[in-house]
Amino acid sequence: MHVFVTGGSGLTGPAVVTGLVSAGHTVTGLARSDAAAARLESLGAVPLRGSLEDHDGLRDGAAAADGVLHMAFGGDFADPDGLVRRDRSAIEALGGALAGTGKPFVSTSGTLVMAAGREGSEADRPDPGAVAGFRIPGEEACLGFAASGVRASVVRLAPTVHGPGDYGFVGMLVATARRTGVSAYVGDGANRWPAVHRLDAADLFRLALEQAPAGSVLHGVAENGVAFRDIAGVIGRGLGLPTKSLDPQEAAVHFGNPFMATVFGLDAPASGARTRELLGWAPTRPGLLADIEDGDYLTAAAA
Numbered sequence: 001m002h003v004f005v006t007g008g009s010g011l012t013g014p015a016v017v018t019g020l021v022s023a024g025h026t027v028t029g030l031a032r033s034d035a036a037a038a039r040l041e042s043l044g045a046v047p048l049r050g051s052l053e054d055h056d057g058l059r060d061g062a063a064a065a066d067g068v069l070h071m072a073f074g075g076d077f078a079d080p081d082g083l084v085r086r087d088r089s090a091i092e093a094l095g096g097a098l099a100g101t102g103k104p105f106v107s108t109s110g111t112l113v114m115a116a117g118r119e120g121s122e123a124d125r126p127d128p129g130a131v132a133g134f135r136i137p138g139e140e141a142c143l144g145f146a147a148s149g150v151r152a153s154v155v156r157l158a159p160t161v162h163g164p165g166d167y168g169f170v171g172m173l174v175a176t177a178r179r180t181g182v183s184a185y186v187g188d189g190a191n192r193w194p195a196v197h198r199l200d201a202a203d204l205f206r207l208a209l210e211q212a213p214a215g216s217v218l219h220g221v222a223e224n225g226v227a228f229r230d231i232a233g234v235i236g237r238g239l240g241l242p243t244k245s246l247d248p249q250e251a252a253v254h255f256g257n258p259f260m261a262t263v264f265g266l267d268a269p270a271s272g273a274r275t276r277e278l279l280g281w282a283p284t285r286p287g288l289l290a291d292i293e294d295g296d297y298l299t300a301a302a303a
Contacts, residue, residue: 003209004061005029006052006090007071007108008045009036011168012161015202016071017043023206028061030072052086055093062097067104067209070094070142073135080134087138095145095152104151106208107142109135111156111194111219111270112263119224119269122156122217131263139217146214153208153216155201158270159263161220162291163198169263170288174235174297176255183236183243186251186265189229194270196222197285207279218275222283225269234289238298 003020007013008029017040020027027045030052031037037047050057052072062068070091075083091107098105112132114120126136145152160169177183196204201220208218229243236243246254251261275281286294 001025001066001209002064003027003067003069004048004065005045005069005071006058006094007073008043009039010071011166012157012198012201013071014039014043015163015198016069016205017045019199019202019206020209021045025206025209028065030058030061052090055089058090058093059097062094065103068094068098068106069205069209070105070107071205073108084134084137087135088141091138091141095142095148095150098150099145100149102149102151104153104209104212105142105145106205106212107138107152107154109139109154109156110159111221112159112266112268113139113156114268114270116266116268119271121271122219122274131266143215143217151212151214153212153214153218155205155208155218155220156270157201157220158194158196158222159268160193160195160226160288161198161201162195162288162295164296166198166297170231170292170297172260173231173264174239177235177239177241180254181241182254183232183239183241184246184251184254185229185232185243186246186248186261189227189232189245191228191265191267192225192269193228193231193266194221194224194268195226195288196220196283197287197291200283200285203283204275204279204281207281211279213278216278218279219270219272221270221272221275222285223287224271226288228264230289231292234292235298238293
């Protein structure tokens with residue numbers, strides 16, 4: 001299969017591109033810079049210069065491929081409406097080029113689109129009031145192409161996609177602990193976060209392209225819910241720092257802003273059981289706590 005990929009040079013993208021190439025697929029990757037193009041070439045992909053705003057280029061890339069994987073997301077997070085418009089319009093351009101072909105189109109979202117406080121499943125409708133509610137329009141735009149002859153599906157990734165070189169949420173926690181001298185959690189720290197290793201997530205994206213039925217919602221979740229105090233604890237032990245409970249106001253100062261304090265205090269477990277059953281996906285890489293303890297999160301190089 002010839003796959004057109006957006007976001008192939010990002011944090012998770014290189015593992016996905018490598019997995020696709022290793023499985024015998026060919027990959028063309030959207031590249032908005034020389035550095036991104038060089039990274040894609042080093043992974044065995046062919047770069048296509050452009051951006052998510054270049055809708056003609058997106059359509060051309062999608063039309064020339066046997067399937068599309070859309071992982072890119074970004075822009076100015078101070079302008080959430082702009083983020084939504086940018087993502088949705090890119091998805092509409094990509095999916096429109098595939099209409100009536102039966103080709104696969106896999107887009108990316110996150111499990112944080114669901115209501116907090118209970119374990120979310122693939123069958124649950126997203127909650128517009130959720131912390132990642134801004135990803136919902138993109139989900140809907142992609143899945144809408146299932147009615148237009150596209151094998152459209154959405155992969156909701158766990159908020160913690162862990163692995164070497166991670167600069168996401170766990171990397172932020174480690175950096176904050178180093179800066180403040182405390183590895184902290186909010187309240188009693190019993191709130192749970194789902195997690196998935198980057199290489200297991202890459203396997204899921206490949207399986208989605210190869211097998212996912214039209215209209216599928218898939219969960220990239222290997223661990224349904226890791227208690228946040230356990231995450232803070234392994235970081236604290238690894239850095240030789242104390243752990244500490246913070247109330248929401250203290251957390252807003254500690255983590256840098258109220259939004260991050262809210263995110264790190266969320267109880268947001270999620271299940272990927274239906275995804276495993278549907279696609280035969282079987283995560284095998286280390287879990288989050290083992291990866292923090294034994295990976296590169298706590299090394300001098302990561303700091």
